[in-house]
Amino acid sequence: MARKDLLDIASLHREEIEFLLDQSTSFKKLFTRSVKKIPALEGKSVLMLFYEASTRTHSSFEVAAKRLSAEVTNFDVAHSSITKGESVRETIETLQAMRTDYIVVRHGHPGLPGMIARQTTASVINAGDGAHEHPTQALLDAFTIKEKFPDPRGKKVLIIGDILHSRVARSTSTLLQKLGVEVAYLGPGSLVPKYVPASIRRFTDYEAAMAWTPDVVYLLRVQLERQDVQFFPSVREYHRVYGITNTRLAEISDLGLYIMHPGPVNRGVELCDAVMDYERSLITNQVENGISVRMAVLDWLTPGGDFPKQEAYAAQPRAGSKVILP
Amino acid sequence: MILLQNARIATENSPVLVESDVLIVEGIIQNIGTKLAIPEGGRVIDARGRVLMPGMFDAHVHFRAPGFENKETITTGSEAAINGGVTGVVMMPNTRPALDSATAVATVLENAKVRSRIPVYTSGCVTKNREGKELAEIEGMRGLGVKMLTDDGDTTADPAVLLRAMQYATEFGMFFASHCEVLELAGPRALNEGVMSYRLGIKGSPACAEEIIIDRDIRLAHAAGAHVHIQHVSSKLGMETIRWWKSRGDVKVTAEVMPHHLMFTDEHIGDYDTNYKMNPPLRTQADCDALLEGLIEGVFDIIATDHAPHTPFEKAQDFLSAPNGITGLDTALVSLYHHFVEPGKFGWDVVVKRYSAEPRRLMGLPVAAIEVGQKAECLLFDTEAETTFTKEFMKSKSQNTPFIDQTLKGRVDMVILGAEILLER
Ligand SMILES: [Zn+2]
Numbered sequence: 001m002a003r004k005d006l007l008d009i010a011s012l013h014r015e016e017i018e019f020l021l022d023q024s025t026s027f028k029k030l031f032t033r034s035v036k037k038i039p040a041l042e043g044k045s046v047l048m049l050f051y052e053a054s055t056r057t058h059s060s061f062e063v064a065a066k067r068l069s070a071e072v073t074n075f076d077v078a079h080s081s082i083t084k085g086e087s088v089r090e091t092i093e094t095l096q097a098m099r100t101d102y103i104v105v106r107h108g109h110p111g112l113p114g115m116i117a118r119q120t121t122a123s124v125i126n127a128g129d130g131a132h133e134h135p136t137q138a139l140l141d142a143f144t145i146k147e148k149f150p151d152p153r154g155k156k157v158l159i160i161g162d163i164l165h166s167r168v169a170r171s172t173s174t175l176l177q178k179l180g181v182e183v184a185y186l187g188p189g190s191l192v193p194k195y196v197p198a199s200i201r202r203f204t205d206y207e208a209a210m211a212w213t214p215d216v217v218y219l220l221r222v223q224l225e226r227q228d229v230q231f232f233p234s235v236r237e238y239h240r241v242y243g244i245t246n247t248r249l250a251e252i253s254d255l256g257l258y259i260m261h262p263g264p265v266n267r268g269v270e271l272c273d274a275v276m277d278y279e280r281s282l283i284t285n286q287v288e289n290g291i292s293v294r295m296a297v298l299d300w301l302t303p304g305g306d307f308p309k310q311e312a313y314a315a316q317p318r319a320g321s322k323v324i325l326p
Numbered sequence: 327m328i329l330l331q332n333a334r335i336a337t338e339n340s341p342v343l344v345e346s347d348v349l350i351v352e353g354i355i356q357n358i359g360t361k362l363a364i365p366e367g368g369r370v371i372d373a374r375g376r377v378l379m380p381g382m383f384d385a386h387v388h389f390r391a392p393g394f395e396n397k398e399t400i401t402t403g404s405e406a407a408i409n410g411g412v413t414g415v416v417m418m419p420n421t422r423p424a425l426d427s428a429t430a431v432a433t434v435l436e437n438a439k440v441r442s443r444i445p446v447y448t449s450g451c452v453t454k455n456r457e458g459k460e461l462a463e464i465e466g467m468r469g470l471g472v473k474m475l476t477d478d479g480d481t482t483a484d485p486a487v488l489l490r491a492m493q494y495a496t497e498f499g500m501f502f503a504s505h506c507e508v509l510e511l512a513g514p515r516a517l518n519e520g521v522m523s524y525r526l527g528i529k530g531s532p533a534c535a536e537e538i539i540i541d542r543d544i545r546l547a548h549a550a551g552a553h554v555h556i557q558h559v560s561s562k563l564g565m566e567t568i569r570w571w572k573s574r575g576d577v578k579v580t581a582e583v584m585p586h587h588l589m590f591t592d593e594h595i596g597d598y599d600t601n602y603k604m605n606p607p608l609r610t611q612a613d614c615d616a617l618l619e620g621l622i623e624g625v626f627d628i629i630a631t632d633h634a635p636h637t638p639f640e641k642a643q644d645f646l647s648a649p650n651g652i653t654g655l656d657t658a659l660v661s662l663y664h665h666f667v668e669p670g671k672f673g674w675d676v677v678v679k680r681y682s683a684e685p686r687r688l689m690g691l692p693v694a695a696i697e698v699g700q701k702a703e704c705l706l707f708d709t710e711a712e713t714t715f716t717k718e719f720m721k722s723k724s725q726n727t728p729f730i731d732q733t734l735k736g737r738v739d740m741v742i743l744g745a746e747i748l749l750e751r
Contacts (some may be wrong), residue, residue: 010525089643110527111598112644130646132527167527195521 002302005117006125009174013219017142017178023296024143024289028069031292035169040299041042041070045102049075049091049116050127051107052249056263056287057127057137061104064294066195073100088112096120101303105129108262128235130306131165135263140293142179144285145216148258158209160242161220161270162191168262173200187220187242190231206242210251216262217252219244219270235269244271249278258282327351327368328742333378333698333706341673343377350702353408353744354413358677358698376739377707379678380694381413382659385474386503386557386582388628388651389415389446391450392434393422396521398635398723400434404442406633406655406722408748411705411738416689417448417657418481419456422432424708426451430468435470443748447689449474449503453490458483461491468498473689476503478557481539483509485546492550501578506539506564507531507606514646518609522592528645533561533613536606540564544571553578555688558608558632560587562616569625580688583617585658589665590614590728597644605635605650621673621680628688629681631658635724653722657729660713663736668709702742705749 003016007288030036046065050058065072075095088107095103096119104121105113109167110132117124128134142152149155163169163185173183177199184210186202187191192202203209222238232238239245244252249272250257260280265271275281328350337356346361348355364370389403398406407415417434419425425434425448438446450467454460456477464475475495481504482488492502512531517523518531524665542558544567547554559565559581567580586604591611595602602608620626634651641648662681666672683693694703714733717725741749 081540088647089639109644109646111646114597115644130527131529170525170527193519193524195519195524197521 003300004302004304005113006135006297007114007117007124007126008174009135009138009178010133010169012175012178014134014178017139017175017186020080020139020293020296020300021143021146023300024139024292027292028289029205029297037067037069037324039069041065041068044070046070046072046102046104046298047075047079047095047100047122048072049095049103049105050130051077051105054106057106057290060287060290061125061127061294064291065102065298067102067291068298070298072101084097092116092119092233095122102298102301121304123303125297125301126277128167131167131170133171134167135171136290136294137168138175139297140286140290141172141247141260141262142175143289143293144260144282145181146174147285148282149215152176154182155216156182156184156212156214157216157218158184158186158214159218159220160186160209162222163187163190163196163220164193166220172218184209184214188232188238206248214257216258216260217244221262221264222266222269224266229253239269243269244275246274249274253278253280256280260286263287327365328702328747329362329364329368329370330373330378330706331370331375333373335694336377336379336678338675338679339591341675343674348378348696349357350742351743353702353746354712355696355698357443357701358696371706371740373706375708375710377674377709378696378704379649379674379707380682380696381703381705381741381743382411382681382689383414383689383694384412384630384655384658384681385628385685386478387415387417387633387655388420388635389417390635391421391437394599396637396723400438400441400446402723403633403635403655403685404438404444404446405718406653407444408741409719409738410637410655410657411659411707411720411741411745412435412444412655413694413705413741414445414686414691415447416474417474418445418478419449419451420477425464425467426454426458428463428470428577431467431470431472441691444743448472449476452477452482452502453487456480458487461487461494464491464495464500465498465588468500473500474555475500476505476557476648478503478505481505481507481509483507485542488543489546489550492546492552492554496552500544501555501558501603502547503555504539504543504746505544505557506536508535508538511535514604516607516645516650517595518592518607519590520610522595525596525597525647529608531605533563533609536561537563537567540567544568547579548577553580555579556581558582558584558587558606558630559617559620559626560609560613563618565620565625569620569623572625573709574621581625582628582630582632583621583626584630584632585654585661586652586728588614588617588621589661595645599728600641600643600645600648601652601726602731603645603648603650603711603714604632604652618666618671621731622676626680627659628685629677630685632654635650636720636726637724638725638726641726651726653720653724653727656720656722657715657727659707659738660734660736661729661747663707663709664734700743703744704742706740707737708737711739713737
């Protein structure tokens with residue numbers, strides 16, 4: 001049995017995750033061929049519904065869909081008038097009438113992709129809902145880590161920054177833990193809530209976190225635009241206390257640690273400029289891997305009606321799948 | 327003439343039910359005793375096994391009229407009350423226009439007289455249009471019987487404004503009901519700040535946002551010599567704050583707790599179920615346990631529902647967009663029985679005292695006791711039957727309740743007010 005929607009990481013089973021990561025590997029091999037397109041989703045339509053601007057995720061999904069030969073439509077979201085929930089519901093009715101096969105949705109309100117999924121027969125992919133989840137980001141992060149550590153069990157990932165507002169932190173830490181990776185958080189006390197799950201280690205200063213000997217340091221983007229309230233005194237102080245400064249980069253380099261970041265980077269805030277040339281930076285790998293992971297997700301989901309929500313099942317490639325590549 | 331035979335009568339003073347016949351003549355309880363003679367031409371009701379108790383009184387309801395009649399009207403709201411065994415209510419004044427003047431209150435009360443089969447009372451605003459700035463026309467509303475002043479839905483943010491209102495209105499024998507919430511801390515007011523808000527990615531409202539105002543408003547009442555009534559308490563520390571102030575004995579403070587805050591936690595929200603979205607939000611099991619303790623101990627003087635109807639369309643939005651509030655009148659009594667009386671957590675006396683007698687005393691009204699010479703205002707409750715809260719069962723215009731389609735133990739079988747049988751199942 002297949003899944004209709006990808007709304008979160010929390011409800012994914014380990015077997016499903018591993019299946020998706022394996023599929024991503026196959027898709028990535030395709031990139032080195034001269035013809036990068038395969039007909040897996042020929043005749044299918046993918047609708048991009050982005051209520052929040054995101055060039056990176058948007059274009060990554062678009063490329064992924066096109067490489068699977070799907071038809072991609074951008075739904076014109078007038079940012080000014082369509083922020084209210086009622087308008088979203090009207091939009092859903094329109095979408096259902098359009099009989100699109102896949103909807104990739106990003107919205108500032110947590111749970112909204114799930115709401116759309118319940119009201120349409122299309123497969124809905126959550127491309128980020130508020131501070132809730134961003135499952136394809138988590139998958140591409142895990143994929144990127146697995147490229148360096150094929151067996152990631154017991155590896156340690158230190159996530160630094162604004163945990164409170166970060167859907168990336170939620171999804172990625174949940175997924176990594178499902179793969180047996182140890183996760184720790186570090187960030188300003190105002191941005192790392194005390195009630196994060198107990199399975200996640202929490203550090204209050206950088207030195208103590210490094211003494212934990214992480215394998216990967218994952219910097220979150222400081223969402224300066226989101227800070228209606230002041231969570232830390234200044235960007236300068238943030239960089240000094242929680243950022244990767246030149247001194248810290250030297251230390252990280254000596255220890256041979258990998259650096260990740262979901263992008264786009266605020267230079268001089270999370271990371272000093274020199275990180276761009278750091279050889280163990282996986283930031284561009286993440287971007288590249290985003291495409292193959294999203295291809296795997298699109299190929300895996302099965303649009304249609306009457307799907308029992310969030311039901312347990314064994315992961316299987318869907319019947320007639322043409323994309324199991326050598 | 328109605329003769330209820332072998333009813334088990336519940337009172338506020340004892341958990342023990344006393345079996346008796348009750349004879350009602352021309353709306354007045356004329357006799358209580360065993361084997362009363364069957365009156366000629368009278369109706370005889372075999373109430374064996376069923377509990378007879380005074381009609382409930384809900385001192386915190388939103389009937390949405392005027393201004394939001396698509397959610398509820400005085401008619402549908404009062405029918406929901408009768409459906410749940412409630413024979414009197416106090417409306418909150420957050421209507422449009424807000425009930426902040428004698429004119430507005432008079433209109434509502436006149437309307438209620440025609441459109442409701444039970445007495446409907448209303449509270450009045452503390453400040454004009456509930457804006458927290460200028461005092462409402464308090465004395466004018468008193469002339470129409472308003473006893474309770476509140477900006478419910480919002481805290482009167484400026485403590486100086488509230489203090490002055492308290493000093494002014496206490497002279498007229500009025501009291502204040504406080505919706506306790508520091509807005510700056512409360513965020514989008516969707517759910518409790520904690521493990522669940524983190525998991526769902528929604529900025530939560532911390533319990534301290536409520537507790538700070540509970541303490542602030544009691545302190546203000548203490549300073550002004552006023553009576554303050556703390557509305558819909560949802561947190562353990564909030565309950566303990568009230569308990570502490572009550573133990574001092576030098577300020578008049580009363581408090582209320584809602585059935586939903588006793589029964590549900592933020593965990594019930596699950597996958598963004600907006601039927602659990604309310605303000606103050608559902609908190610944790612530890613809070614529920616403390617509230618129950620506070621109710622049994624008497625820290626909470628009354629139970630009320632905060633009956634807050636919203637249309638299905640509004641509640642069908644995503645969690646952040648959907649409005650706060652659930653309906654409560656149709657479901658309160660049965661759910662209290664199902665969750666607490668039946669499992670033996672407290673007796674019928676607690677229900678009668680906290681949801682019938684004390685709310686009437688709070689409003690300065692006579693208590694609806696089942697005693698000879700009193701006006702008949704009572705209900706028959708079948709403890710063996712069940713109620714399924716289908717859409718059709720509900721009399722409220724809206725069905726935004728976690729109990730929708732649930733089956734609970736207990737059923738309100740009959741509601742009597744004076745010479746009239748308002749409900750019979
Ligand atoms: Zn309120």
